[in-house]
Amino acid sequence: MRTFDRYMLSQLTVTFAFFALILVAVYWVNRAISLFDRLISDGQTAWVFLQFTALTLPNVILLVLPVAAFVATLYVTNRVISESEFVVMQSAGMSPYRLVRPALVFGLGVTLVMSILAHVLVPLSRVEIGRMQARVAQDVTAQLLTEGQFLHPADGVTLYIREITERGELRDILLADQSSEKVDVLYLADRALVVRAEEGPQLVMFDGMSQTLRLPDQRLSTVAFKDFSYDLSGFLEEGGIGRPDLRFLPTSELLAASPASRAATGKSRAAFLTEAHSRIAQPFLGLSLAVIGASALLLGGFSRFGVTRQILVAVFAVIALQLLNNLAVDAATTDETMWPTLYMPPIVGLLFALGVLWLAARPALFVRRSADAAPAPEAAP
Numbered sequence: 001m002r003t004f005d006r007y008m009l010s011q012l013t014v015t016f017a018f019f020a021l022i023l024v025a026v027y028w029v030n031r032a033i034s035l036f037d038r039l040i041s042d043g044q045t046a047w048v049f050l051q052f053t054a055l056t057l058p059n060v061i062l063l064v065l066p067v068a069a070f071v072a073t074l075y076v077t078n079r080v081i082s083e084s085e086f087v088v089m090q091s092a093g094m095s096p097y098r099l100v101r102p103a104l105v106f107g108l109g110v111t112l113v114m115s116i117l118a119h120v121l122v123p124l125s126r127v128e129i130g131r132m133q134a135r136v137a138q139d140v141t142a143q144l145l146t147e148g149q150f151l152h153p154a155d156g157v158t159l160y161i162r163e164i165t166e167r168g169e170l171r172d173i174l175l176a177d178q179s180s181e182k183v184d185v186l187y188l189a190d191r192a193l194v195v196r197a198e199e200g201p202q203l204v205m206f207d208g209m210s211q212t213l214r215l216p217d218q219r220l221s222t223v224a225f226k227d228f229s230y231d232l233s234g235f236l237e238e239g240g241i242g243r244p245d246l247r248f249l250p251t252s253e254l255l256a257a258s259p260a261s262r263a264a265t266g267k268s269r270a271a272f273l274t275e276a277h278s279r280i281a282q283p284f285l286g287l288s289l290a291v292i293g294a295s296a297l298l299l300g301g302f303s304r305f306g307v308t309r310q311i312l313v314a315v316f317a318v319i320a321l322q323l324l325n326n327l328a329v330d331a332a333t334t335d336e337t338m339w340p341t342l343y344m345p346p347i348v349g350l351l352f353a354l355g356v357l358w359l360a361a362r363p364a365l366f367v368r369r370s371a372d373a374a375p376a377p378e379a380a381p
Helices: 002-041 046-082 085-091 101-138 251-256 259-265 269-298 308-334 336-360 364-373
Strands: 150-154 157-164 170-177 183-197 200-214 219-231
Touching: 002 046, 002 101, 046 085, 046 101, 046 269, 046 308, 101 269, 170 200, 183 219, 251 269, 259 269, 269 308, 269 336, 308 336
Parallel strands: none
Antiparallel strands: 150 157, 157 170, 170 183, 183 200, 200 219
């Protein structure tokens, strides 16, 4: 029996690693493409892109592990059934509960890995992503200033810089501000510098002029200046700047939901509890999905026509659990007393698997149903 358990666990682990690698690669590549376009268009280097994509891996792995566990148990259990190995073990006296034990141990291992990701690695990676986003947002030259191109950093604003020197000095500046409904302003300057101030980055232009057109009466006024400051803070992305994100906080702080933390983030107590208990409950979805994948295929016994119906039952059960999880998150977010609903999906999944195993342990139910459905033989004349 122990040899059978080790054999099943090894098959489940290898198959799980394969499917997890495939799913992570597919999901990660899709995320990386959009991230690459955004970062490179903002003037960032390939090294910054690699850092961002590496930091997103823990969250990607956390999302795909339950699905990989479910697919792995389906695949391995289906193969073992098709090769009649389960039939041999059942003939040796092993019950469906005993046959599912390797999947249960495997699911506990997946739960442990997901718990480490949810409580440690994912929050740390999100904190570092926030720091990198803050550095990128503050890098005005890379994000906003590009020489030789007409840029539109905001609606109604056009910026042109002929040259950016190695010392960071901007040469031959054109800045057209048409964001107001009353006036259009055009700034021209020989040179400019980006200066960081308390209120945000400022574009300080030297030796230039401004032309202001009042739209109601079409009056044009021109002013020459030695130096002029223009606020650039409104053009910068706010990612990583400002209030801390709930996802950055440790689980213990989320569970406490202190007034100071709520004031700092601007989030309600319900949002704090939802994030905290989601981290605790989500890993157990890996356990429930692994057990569902193994137990559903035992329903109905061996058939030469395969286990297609059992696989469909397992897939629809997983879809129903995901819908239930979405409803639980919505309920917990709106009402702080509803956080226990976040534990319903894994509990319902385990109860479903237990019910399926109860049916699988009573094959007489299916035999009796088949016998009742069969037509009675005709009497001999």
